[in-house]
Amino acid sequence: MNRLVKFSSIVVFTLLTLNGGAELFAQSTRIKDLVNIRGQRSNSLIGFGLVIGLNASGDSPSSFSTNRALGSMLSRLGMAPDSSPLLTRAVAAVVVTAELPAFVQVGDRIDVKVSTIGDSKSLAGGTLLLTPLKAGDGQFYATAEGPIVVGQATGAGAKTQTVAFMAGGGLIERDFAPELLRDGAIDLSLKNADFTTSYRVSQAINLAFRDLIATAVDPAHVRVRLPDDYSGRLTAFIATLEALSVESDLKALVVVNERTGTVVIGGDVRISEVVVSHNGLSIAVGSGKSAKKENLVPVQGGTIGDLVKGLNQMGVKPEDLVSILQSLHASGALKADLKLL
Numbered sequence: 001m002n003r004l005v006k007f008s009s010i011v012v013f014t015l016l017t018l019n020g021g022a023e024l025f026a027q028s029t030r031i032k033d034l035v036n037i038r039g040q041r042s043n044s045l046i047g048f049g050l051v052i053g054l055n056a057s058g059d060s061p062s063s064f065s066t067n068r069a070l071g072s073m074l075s076r077l078g079m080a081p082d083s084s085p086l087l088t089r090a091v092a093a094v095v096v097t098a099e100l101p102a103f104v105q106v107g108d109r110i111d112v113k114v115s116t117i118g119d120s121k122s123l124a125g126g127t128l129l130l131t132p133l134k135a136g137d138g139q140f141y142a143t144a145e146g147p148i149v150v151g152q153a154t155g156a157g158a159k160t161q162t163v164a165f166m167a168g169g170g171l172i173e174r175d176f177a178p179e180l181l182r183d184g185a186i187d188l189s190l191k192n193a194d195f196t197t198s199y200r201v202s203q204a205i206n207l208a209f210r211d212l213i214a215t216a217v218d219p220a221h222v223r224v225r226l227p228d229d230y231s232g233r234l235t236a237f238i239a240t241l242e243a244l245s246v247e248s249d250l251k252a253l254v255v256v257n258e259r260t261g262t263v264v265i266g267g268d269v270r271i272s273e274v275v276v277s278h279n280g281l282s283i284a285v286g287s288g289k290s291a292k293k294e295n296l297v298p299v300q301g302g303t304i305g306d307l308v309k310g311l312n313q314m315g316v317k318p319e320d321l322v323s324i325l326q327s328l329h330a331s332g333a334l335k336a337d338l339k340l341l
Helices: 064-076 195-209 234-242 304-314 318-331
Strands: 003-007 010-014 028-030 035-037 043-052 092-100 109-116 127-134 140-147 163-172 185-190 214-218 221-225 245-247 253-257 262-265 274-278 281-285 297-299 337-340
Touching: 043 064, 043 109, 043 140, 064 092, 092 127, 092 140, 109 140, 127 163, 185 195, 195 214, 195 221, 195 234, 195 245, 253 318, 262 304, 262 318, 274 304, 274 318, 304 318, 318 337
Parallel strands: 010 262, 253 337, 281 297
Antiparallel strands: 003 010, 028 245, 035 185, 043 092, 043 127, 092 109, 109 163, 127 140, 140 163, 185 221, 214 221, 253 262, 274 281
């Protein structure tokens, strides 16, 4: 269960609940949510294009790159424009970007983003001309074209009118199927590198398939050999592997956002016996002898949750909690990493 502790204007989340300050309830997570399969990734696409049909909000006639691009397009269409400026602020030069997902096929649609590169004021109401999109390998994988809508059709209500998002504006022209199986094995990359989790993933796979097919290479890499039973059935093997559950392990961490006053505390965060003084009151966390003094308010347990609860009873302000956590970390009493945003 998750525990939510409200601390004045601060909201403190304990991600895992401690039972009696000692027992930690482990969370089982699918391997699918813990790792990425090496090779199964998206790729960035980029292209240069023109948006036409703008209502006097395009690039100025002095824009060299837009004039040159427009002249080149007209030449390909069979016209021979002279060297005089062609623009009437109805055209804008743009850069089109998109993400190419893994395993897309010819004919699939993807989303694209269109951004001006000249002095155009707005792309509202324009139409993107056919624009080839290529990846980092220099190959063209998609094209983009179509009407552009910024806010309303006229651009009203939009804060930024020089950038537009086109849902389904890109069309895949080349299949993209990355190679997952290398030398008879697949490689799993942990999203959060951790020695314990990496080892548990390999053990869970070996136990499920009853064979030593997985090896934890390092905290972020598990190599899995394709069993003979799954020869030619890589998809079925990966689907079975992803469904396995593992008790992931994370470093003890306290995240503090000083701007918003938000503190996120993991349930495995503990502190040493400590005494905190504030506005004439003192609070002791732990079961040491100091907690028995009359001028101290004892708190049972040794977790950050216990301390926060005690500080809340003392009426400590949100900004003071941040300072207290920083001091605890500096003294070594906080058994976790402190991350400030």
